[in-house]
Amino acid sequence: MNSMGNRKILFSTACLGMLIFGIAMISLGSVLPAITKKFSMDTLTAGSLASLLPFGILAGSVIFGPLVDRYGYKLLLVFNSAFVGAGLLGIAYSMDIFFIQLSIFFIGFGGGMLNGGTNALVADISSEGKGASLSLLGVFFGVGALGMPVILGVLSSSFTYEAITAGIGYFVLLTIILFSLIKFPAPKQAQGFPIKQSLKIIKDPLLLLFGLILFFESGLEGVVNNWTTSFLINKFEATSEEALYALSLFVLGLTLTRLVLGGLLKKFKDSTILYICILFALLGSIITLAAASYTLAVVGLILLGIGFAAGFPVILGFVGEIYSHLSGTAFSIVLVIALLGNMIINYGMGIIAQQYGIEKISVLLIVLLILMGITLSITINFMNKKNKN
Numbered sequence: 001m002n003s004m005g006n007r008k009i010l011f012s013t014a015c016l017g018m019l020i021f022g023i024a025m026i027s028l029g030s031v032l033p034a035i036t037k038k039f040s041m042d043t044l045t046a047g048s049l050a051s052l053l054p055f056g057i058l059a060g061s062v063i064f065g066p067l068v069d070r071y072g073y074k075l076l077l078v079f080n081s082a083f084v085g086a087g088l089l090g091i092a093y094s095m096d097i098f099f100i101q102l103s104i105f106f107i108g109f110g111g112g113m114l115n116g117g118t119n120a121l122v123a124d125i126s127s128e129g130k131g132a133s134l135s136l137l138g139v140f141f142g143v144g145a146l147g148m149p150v151i152l153g154v155l156s157s158s159f160t161y162e163a164i165t166a167g168i169g170y171f172v173l174l175t176i177i178l179f180s181l182i183k184f185p186a187p188k189q190a191q192g193f194p195i196k197q198s199l200k201i202i203k204d205p206l207l208l209l210f211g212l213i214l215f216f217e218s219g220l221e222g223v224v225n226n227w228t229t230s231f232l233i234n235k236f237e238a239t240s241e242e243a244l245y246a247l248s249l250f251v252l253g254l255t256l257t258r259l260v261l262g263g264l265l266k267k268f269k270d271s272t273i274l275y276i277c278i279l280f281a282l283l284g285s286i287i288t289l290a291a292a293s294y295t296l297a298v299v300g301l302i303l304l305g306i307g308f309a310a311g312f313p314v315i316l317g318f319v320g321e322i323y324s325h326l327s328g329t330a331f332s333i334v335l336v337i338a339l340l341g342n343m344i345i346n347y348g349m350g351i352i353a354q355q356y357g358i359e360k361i362s363v364l365l366i367v368l369l370i371l372m373g374i375t376l377s378i379t380i381n382f383m384n385k386k387n388k389n
Contacts, residue, residue, distance in 0.1 A: 022146075057109070205382070
């Protein structure tokens with residue numbers, strides 16, 4: 001098999017892994033109401049379940065990088081697809097709340113490892129245009145994230161949520177066979193993990209700046225994903241269905257834009273595209289802030305989806321290019337910083353909503369986008385100076 005053909009197979013494999021991560025990320029939100037009803041949970045218990053998913057993703061993101069650099073991609077994809085599949089089956093069949101909690105952690109942990117591993121794999125096999133390839137990879141996250149609630153919505157009239165979730169879990173487990181048959185690149189540090197080099201890049205200011213940009217990007221995405229429905233219901237008296245429809249349009253906008261970016265990032269500078277996307281997101285935030293109707297707010301959300309599309313592909317492309325010798329570890333560092341941003345900023349949004357009202361969501365988005373733009377400018381200048389030396 002020629003190298004180009006092998007790269008296409010590896011890219012397709014990574015896309016399948018990313019689709020599984022999309023399923024993992026949205027799985028809990030899709031079935032939590034049914035689980036809450038089945039086990040007669042109060043709000044506090046349901047909230048504690050919800051917190052297990054990001055905790056699992058964070059744990060997976062911390063360790064995937066060193067494991068990939070030391071042992072390669074095959075074991076990561078095989079074992080973590082097993083974690084996600086087993087977690088979905090656990091949600092479907094468990095009759096005990098402890099096993100539900102364990103299943104949700106498994107989904108988060110496996111999903112976090114798959115997210116990091118598939119991004120690192122695509123960066124490794126893309127000799128040029130890493131941002132473009134990572135943008136196309138991100139499309140499959142959207143397919144998985146949109147597909148899970150759509151499947152539940154379409155089939156829920158004929159099947160229980162347990163049967164549907166189990167079916168998706170079995171599909172995920174079947175991918176293990178495919179991952180087992182694929183030939184992946186050899187581990188970069190097969191002779192042993194270079195601890196000194198890893199400690200050195202942890203302190204690298206450029207890598208930390210990349211992480212800070214993703215800190216804001218992840219926080220922005222988290223705020224829109226978690227608070228938009230409540231915002232629309234409170235401000236415009238939208239129904240739950242209308243609010244979820246608006247959120248779906250945000251995700252669709254992000255997903256389709258990443259598809260378009262796959263071509264644009266091959267023609268224009270990555271940083272230019274990212275600046276333009278930040279401007280789109282700012283425009284979307286301003287429209288959402290000033291909106292006097294549900295329809296106008298939805299337009300703002302679509303623009304936010306377009307604006308958020310470039311952040312992760314562009315920054316991870318830079319990381320994969322500059323730290324190619326330890327790409328897995330470098331990806332781990334910036335993704336952990338990103339997840340911390342998601343958690344911290346969402347917690348902050350909760351305080352803002354309680355003290356000043358959920359309508360302030362747009363103000364927070366504008367502030368975060370300005371901070372992200374300033375950080376990006378500092379990072380680009382730092383990169384240019386580093387390249388001259």
